[in-house]
Amino acid sequence: MNQNTDLLTLRSVSKSYGTVPVLHDIDLSIKDGEFLTVLGPSGSGKTTVLRLIGGLEPLTSGEIRLDGQDISRMPINRRPFNTVFQDYALFPHLTVSGNVGYGLSVRHVPRKEIARRVAEALELVQLGRFTDRFPAQLSGGQRQRVALARALICQPRLILLDEPLAALDLELRRQMQEFLKSIQREIKTTFLFVTHDQEEAIGMADRICVMQAGHIRQLGTPHELYYKPNCEFVARFFGENNLVAGKLGSVQGELRSIETALGRLVCSIRDQPHLKTATDGASAFAAFRPEALHLADAKDTENRFSGTIADMAFAGSSTVATITAGADHAGQRLRLRMPSRVDGSTLKSGATISLAFAPHEGHLVLA
Amino acid sequence: MTALPRLSTVFLAAITTLVAVLLYSPLAVPIVSSFFTIAHGNVDWSSPTLATYVALAENHDILAALRTTLIVGVCTVILSVVSGTLLALYYHSRRSGRTLLQFIIFLPFLMPPIISGLALLIFFREIGLERSLLTVVIGHTVFVLAIVYRTVLMRLQSMSRTLVEASYDLGATGWQTFWRIVLPNLSSAMVGGAILAFALSFDETMITILVTGTQSTLPVRLWAMMRLGFSPDINALVALILMFTVLLCVLAARFLIPRQVATERT
Ligand SMILES: Nc1ncnc2c1ncn2[C@@H]1O[C@H](COP(=O)(O)OP(=O)(O)O)[C@@H](O)[C@H]1O
Ligand SMILES: [Mg+2]
Secondary structure, eight states, rough: OOOOEEEEEEEEEEEEEEEEEEEEEEEEEETOEEEEEEEEEEESSHHHHHHHHHHHOSSSSEEEETTTOHHHHHGGSSSEEEEOOTTTOOTTOOOOHHHHHHHHHHTTTHHHHHHHHHHHHHHHHHHHGGEEEEEEEEHHHHHHHHHHHHTTTTTOOOEEESSSSTSSSSHHHHHHHHHHHHHHHHHHEEEEEEOHHHHHHHOOEEEEEEETTEEEEEEEEEHHHHOOOOSHHHHSSSOOEEEEEEEEEETTTTEEEEEETTTEEEOTTTHHHHHHOTTTTTTTEEEEOOOOEEEETTOSSEEEEEEEEEEEEEETTEEEEEEEEEEGGTSEEEEEEEOOOOOOOOOOOOEEEEEEGGGGGGEEOOO | OTTTHHHHHHHHHHHHHHHHHHHHHHHHHHHTTTTSSSEETEEESSSSSSSHHHHHHHHHHHHHHHHHHHHHHHHHHHHHHHHHHHHHHHHHHEEEEEEEEHHHHHHHHHSHHHHHHHHHHHHHHHHHHSSSSSHHHHHHHHHHHHHHHHHHHHHHHSSSSHHHHHHHHOOOOHHHIIIIIHHHHHHHHHHHHHHHHHHHHHOHHHHHHHOOOOOOOOOHHHHHHHHHHHOOHHHHHHHHHHOOOOOOHHHHHHHOOHHHHHHOOO
16 A cells, blocks of 8 residues: 555546536546545535546546556446445345445355454444344434445445535534544545535545536645645635735745735745746735734734724634724725633724734735 | 314314215125125114125135136236336336326326226227236236336335445446345335235226126126125125225235335334
């Protein structure tokens, strides 16, 4: 299991339902053994990507390669992938062990071996005591685990999971997130996990692929997506962010300036060559996270501007200030997040304050 | 329900009772009177007896008719369940001509039986098929097909599409998916449809009279007996048929409740 070899590659894959295009020219490589999350709003084409890989839908154009071999036309039942469906799709007339053993029994694996492997799989998902129950007699979380065991038992090269936790309540979802992650570490199988919940994606994924309107917008580690979003969509969709529109200015080493309504700001362009080569005056956004924004002190020489506090919201471990800044302190809304303190904040609504963020904590995205 | 004022609840109950009595009391009369003898055209209420049932059991015509009915019923059930299920699967697979097909299946069920019966009669004459039990079975199958078809199709449509996808996904072939996933999930609907088909075939009179040869089914026999006059064994026969039909309906209802609900209760 080498994390650097590609298990599965999608090459300029497109999909249309009738005349309606749903996926446009998708390129995606999944590495062997990784936990890759596909993240995007509802309707962005995540399920379609899974169905194409699983073989449940034919491609309109492009190809899918497994270990370098084109499998675009391989029938579903021959592909070494298994799916955990969003509605679990457990067979209602079979018991838990009947469901879990199904994939082996249709391949004519001897009964004894099926029994042994079913017991193992159910042990793995901690359902050893439920072998003879029917799906209707299980809770949502238990059904979820049966569906997982049923997919795992075939020892697939890749497990496809379509929003498997969406139907569970918050507490159970947290538990299942950890559980899935630990199972993936234990069996070292590649997981392709679809979700529309970015917190879930950050918490679980080795890499995240952000989709919007049938396009892949960015593929990277959660850290990369958070600190180096490559477009406005990712910058806004992935975590809370402050975006300030402006025109690109000059490059100074790993920094570049941008003229905005808040004045001249300077942001990092490290490891982002496309921002270095973008023409002067091009439309762009300065982006900085609410936790990077702070009250200016004497050390802050760059990225200083003033604003008015419109609202203070206590959110447990942190407190969020909503600030209006820019011309007449009206044009631009910003958020500032700071650690909460027991004796409360000295900041009050209506106060005018001086703000700043460090240049290396700001980044740029092209508009 | 709790929102309904008390008076209107009482009113509603009264209406319901009245309707039930009006609708079903005629059915009670033959059942009750089948346990009494008839003398000089009047029911003798003084001594209840099973004599009419004994007379019935010794009536060879009736026993022969019963046998015919059962043979026809069983053949009709087999034919209609197999073809109804196949047709439902065809319709569900979204291939061409499905709307026309469905229309044709429903036509004989919705048309007046005398029209269906005459159409069949003319058809059998044209193709030179002698009237016999075979023509009766064909007639009944054409008539009850819609019920089996509809029952199976409804189950198919309520079955999650992802079940079939999951089966393929787990490596099953088309045949394995059909035998191990689709059919077991349809089976209770098929049994329910079979019982309804049997009940319909058991009662069918009009088409049977038109397409049968020399043999009579039970309802046809009953029809013939009534023309000769009202005899006590008719009461007994009606009572038996009634009880049997009710039994079938109760059974059918059991099988047509979705399995999910049934297992949840256990
Ligand atoms: N079978 C289908 N026929 C037509 N359009 C479809 C079908 N399945 C999905 N779509 C459309 O494709 C788009 C992407 O859908 P989907 O992949 O399910 O998105 P997601 O899983 O990200 O919510 C949606 O606009 C949806 O309406
Ligand atoms: Mg989806």
